[in-house]
Amino acid sequence: MSKADAAAAILWVGATFYALFxxxxxxxxxxxxxxGWDERxxxxxDVIQRSLTPVWEANHVWLIFVLVVLWTAFPTAFSAIFxxxxxxxxxxxxxxxxxxxxxxxxxSIVGLRERRAMGATFAxxxxxxxxxxxxxxxxxxxxxxxxxxxxxxxSSWIQPLPLLIGxxxxxxxxxxxxxxxxxxxxxxxxxxxxRYFERRALGAAVVAGAFALAGIFALHSEARYxxxxxxxxxxxxxILSLLCGLALLVVLLRGGRRLLRxxxxxxxxxxxxxxxxxxxxxxxxxxxxxxxxxxxxATMTIxxxxxxxxxxxxxxxxxxxxxxxxxxxxxxxx
Amino acid sequence: xxxxxxxxxxxxxxxxxxxxxxxxxxxxIVLSCIGVALPATMLVANYYGLKKGDGRALELARRWSKAxxxxxxxxxxxxTVLSFEFGLLWPQFEHRFGSVxxxxxxxxxxxxxxxxxxxxxxxxxxxxxxxxxxxxxxxPMVITGIGGAFSVVAANAWMNQPQGxxxxxxxxxxxxxxxxxxxxxxxxxxVMHMILxxxxxVGFLVASIYAVGMLxxxxxRLHRLGLVIPLTIACIATPFQLFVGDTAxxxxxxxQPAKFAAIECIQETGTDQTEYLGGVCxxxxxxxxxxxxxxxxxxxxxxxxxxxxxxxxxxxGERPPANTFIHLSFxxxxxxxxxxxxxxxxxxxxxxxxxxxxxxxxxLRAVAVSGAGAIAALWAGWIVTEVxxxxxxxxxxxxxxxxxxxxxxxxxxxxxxxxxxxGLGTGAVLVLRAMSRRWRADGTEEVQxxxxxxxxxxx
Numbered sequence: 001m002s003k004a005d006a007a008a009a010i011l012w013v014g015a016t017f018y019a020l021f022x023x024x025x026x027x028x029x030x031x032x033x034x035x036g037w038d039e040r041x042x043x044x045x046d047v048i049q050r051s052l053t054p055v056w057e058a059n060h061v062w063l064i065f066v067l068v069v070l071w072t073a074f075p076t077a078f079s080a081i082f083x084x085x086x087x088x089x090x091x092x093x094x095x096x097x098x099x100x101x102x103x104x105x106x107x108s109i110v111g112l113r114e115r116r117a118m119g120a121t122f123a124x125x126x127x128x129x130x131x132x133x134x135x136x137x138x139x140x141x142x143x144x145x146x147x148x149x150x151x152x153x154x155s156s157w158i159q160p161l162p163l164l165i166g167x168x169x170x171x172x173x174x175x176x177x178x179x180x181x182x183x184x185x186x187x188x189x190x191x192x193x194x195r196y197f198e199r200r201a202l203g204a205a206v207v208a209g210a211f212a213l214a215g216i217f218a219l220h221s222e223a224r225y226x227x228x229x230x231x232x233x234x235x236x237x238x239i240l241s242l243l244c245g246l247a248l249l250v251v252l253l254r255g256g257r258r259l260l261r262x263x264x265x266x267x268x269x270x271x272x273x274x275x276x277x278x279x280x281x282x283x284x285x286x287x288x289x290x291x292x293x294x295x296x297x298a299t300m301t302i303x304x305x306x307x308x309x310x311x312x313x314x315x316x317x318x319x320x321x322x323x324x325x326x327x328x329x330x331x332x333x334x
Numbered sequence: 335x336x337x338x339x340x341x342x343x344x345x346x347x348x349x350x351x352x353x354x355x356x357x358x359x360x361x362x363i364v365l366s367c368i369g370v371a372l373p374a375t376m377l378v379a380n381y382y383g384l385k386k387g388d389g390r391a392l393e394l395a396r397r398w399s400k401a402x403x404x405x406x407x408x409x410x411x412x413x414t415v416l417s418f419e420f421g422l423l424w425p426q427f428e429h430r431f432g433s434v435x436x437x438x439x440x441x442x443x444x445x446x447x448x449x450x451x452x453x454x455x456x457x458x459x460x461x462x463x464x465x466x467x468x469x470x471x472x473x474p475m476v477i478t479g480i481g482g483a484f485s486v487v488a489a490n491a492w493m494n495q496p497q498g499x500x501x502x503x504x505x506x507x508x509x510x511x512x513x514x515x516x517x518x519x520x521x522x523x524x525v526m527h528m529i530l531x532x533x534x535x536v537g538f539l540v541a542s543i544y545a546v547g548m549l550x551x552x553x554x555r556l557h558r559l560g561l562v563i564p565l566t567i568a569c570i571a572t573p574f575q576l577f578v579g580d581t582a583x584x585x586x587x588x589x590q591p592a593k594f595a596a597i598e599c600i601q602e603t604g605t606d607q608t609e610y611l612g613g614v615c616x617x618x619x620x621x622x623x624x625x626x627x628x629x630x631x632x633x634x635x636x637x638x639x640x641x642x643x644x645x646x647x648x649x650x651g652e653r654p655p656a657n658t659f660i661h662l663s664f665x666x667x668x669x670x671x672x673x674x675x676x677x678x679x680x681x682x683x684x685x686x687x688x689x690x691x692x693x694x695x696x697x698l699r700a701v702a703v704s705g706a707g708a709i710a711a712l713w714a715g716w717i718v719t720e721v722x723x724x725x726x727x728x729x730x731x732x733x734x735x736x737x738x739x740x741x742x743x744x745x746x747x748x749x750x751x752x753x754x755x756x757g758l759g760t761g762a763v764l765v766l767r768a769m770s771r772r773w774r775a776d777g778t779e780e781v782q783x784x785x786x787x788x789x790x791x792x793x
Contacts (some may be wrong), residue, residue, distance in 0.1 A: 054458045058450045064414060096414050100408070100414075104407030149429075298510040302437045330459055
């Protein structure tokens with residue numbers, strides 16, 4: 001494995017964590033949006049807020065990690081993506097601002113009307129942000145980003161595949177969140193909310209699966225290189241994702257609670273790595289290879305050191321945060 | 335399209351992108367100062383409270399941590415916007431030099447991560463963690479704040495004094511020396527200057543809030559501690575800041591003569607340069623300024639015989655724009671810094687004589703405006719660094735005009751950002767004020783110690 005490939009793997013690790021934790025955060029916002037009016041929505045919103053509050057900022061840092069590794073290790077790919085897909089990227093950034101502000105302010109204000117406005121801001125942007133991020137990823141996979149950058153600002157992503165991937169991002173986030181929230185509601189001793197999110201996890205699993213399936217058809221017509229590799233080299237991962245998804249459905253339908261989170265995470269992780277394998281050796285299929293985009297060796301070494309330090313220092317700290325949260329040692333209200 | 339029809343579209347993209355970057359940075363820099371320096375401030379209160387069993391000090395630490403939950407959340411999103419802007423506004427800068435200065439940001443990522451994690455543990459751990467472990471859970475934030483500031487400012491220092499990379503004939507980076515990038519000649523003083531600025535901004539800002547409360551007649555122990563703890567920290571930082579700032583100015587004179595000439599409005603190279611305070615810079619010299627003959631040369635090299643480069647020796651295309659603006663920004667920063675130093679002396683003198691703050695409303699009034707003053711000085715200093723480097727984005731290697739995006743609609747996005755941030759700023763202030771009102775309504779007389787067992791809920 002070359003240094004450039006290793007750096008690309010680090011990029012994918014960051015993207016995986018962001019998809020899992022950031023994705024679940026977005027999904028929390030999705031369920032908040034569709035929880036119904038004040039009284040009906042009160043209880044699910046409480047569960048969502050409790051589970052999101054201590055962790056959402058740390059989860060969000062994975063996005064910064066991905067951005068910074070991308071521009072440091074693969075500066076030409078970074079500028080090509082940003083000069084082509086600036087419209088969905090700017091919209092995603094807008095969503096991030098509205099979402100963060102909405103969530104932080106909602107917690108800290110008392111007036112019902114303001115809370116409602118802030119809550120709606122948080123929830124709507126929680127759906128739009130992952131959609132545009134998915135559109136960016138879809139446009140990259142479809143080969144719509146030329147290596148030299150400055151591709152068409154609109155036709156590069158307003159295509160069936162990018163839009164479908166956007167929808168799949170939203171659905172996968174909702175799916176992850178619902179599964180995580182089943183556990184959180186169970187821990188809070190709220191059997192009704194447990195069933196509430198169980199039903200939604202089932203629904204979201206089916207919808208996310210349907211989008212993924214439709215995505216494969218769209219890949220066939222719009223991203224032939226990625227499709228061919230996904231159905232050859234990437235096939236084991238596709239099957240793994242499918243098996244995780246099906247196993248989760250079985251566990252849920254039988255009312256089981258074990259292995260829910262690992263299975264849900266497995267289904268998503270396998271898709272992300274399947275995408276990576278399918279793109280290989282391209283960063284921007286099929287115009288820019290990983291080695292063509294790579295920064296000088298010394299820069300890659302720093303990226304590896306940073307990653308090693310992150311593994312040794314940041315991951316245990318994150319584990320501490322999640323453990324404290326899961327043991328209810330952190331409150332969620334001010 | 336419509337924008338193509340405008341003759342200025344191309345060049346005005348640069349202006350719009352610069353305005354948007356400047357505005358979002360100015361907004362974010364205040365929040366990042368809070369992220370850098372507020373943890374130490376609240377941990378001092380926390381430590382004092384635990385050691386002396388002082389419930390008021392603990393209550394202050396708790397309140398500051400809750401306020402920081404809001405500023406950190408807003409800072410996290412405005413910081414994310416900045417990292418998007420690197421690609422959205424300055425894609426060619428990333429394209430050419432991302433592999434060089436990105437190193438600093440990769441390191442910053444770790445510090446930011448740890449800060450977000452331990453801040454969450456600290457903020458949400460007041461009720462259910464044991465007191466001393468809770469205190470220690472806050473300590474990493476002090477280090478991550480300093481480390482984060484180091485990384486980001488080292489990247490900026492590199493833009494001012496780039497080194498540690500090799501270009502090929504096509505101008506592409508083919509080799510990088512990370513240590514030289516991180517520890518360039520400007521890193522030392524820029525990083526120190528920024529960290530001290532963060533402690534001054536936070537110290538004076540927090541103290542000013544309690545000074546306003548005391549002026550309104552709330553002279554309880556909570557307000558007194560809330561004033562004295564941050565003010566002491568800020569007043570300790572201030573003299574060091576004057577020293578570091580002075581060193582920084584000499585560093586700029588040595589390494590960025592164009593920026594220094596703009597700061598001091600020096601038109602002609604020569605010895606015995608006059609130091610001008612205020613005024614308007616013109617080609618024929620400074621108008622309407624107070625001039626102190628020879629002082630500028632003396633400050634640069636401890637002798638009036640020191641030769642200082644004037645703008646006449648800088649090629650016309652490489653002179654910083656808006657000379658008067660840079661000059662006045664510098665004067666604003668130094669002026670406010672000096673005023674804050676006098677305030678620090680006043681406070682130190684009173685404390686030395688009477689172990690108390692000066693007993694005059696004028697002292698409280700001075701503290702009450704010191705927070706806004708420190709922020710103004712922060713902005714002014716940042717303007718000097720950034721506008722003074724123009725027309726370069728990487729001094730001597732890349733012009734800002736080469737780095738800017740060709741994307742359409744930057745004026746539109748700038749307008750949107752203005753609206754969005756106006757809402758963000760207003761929201762943050764309203765939320766913080768509402769929190770403060772709520773705390774007051776709970777009654778300062780019977781402030782509960784935050785570590786006391788929860789009264790209503792038993793988990």
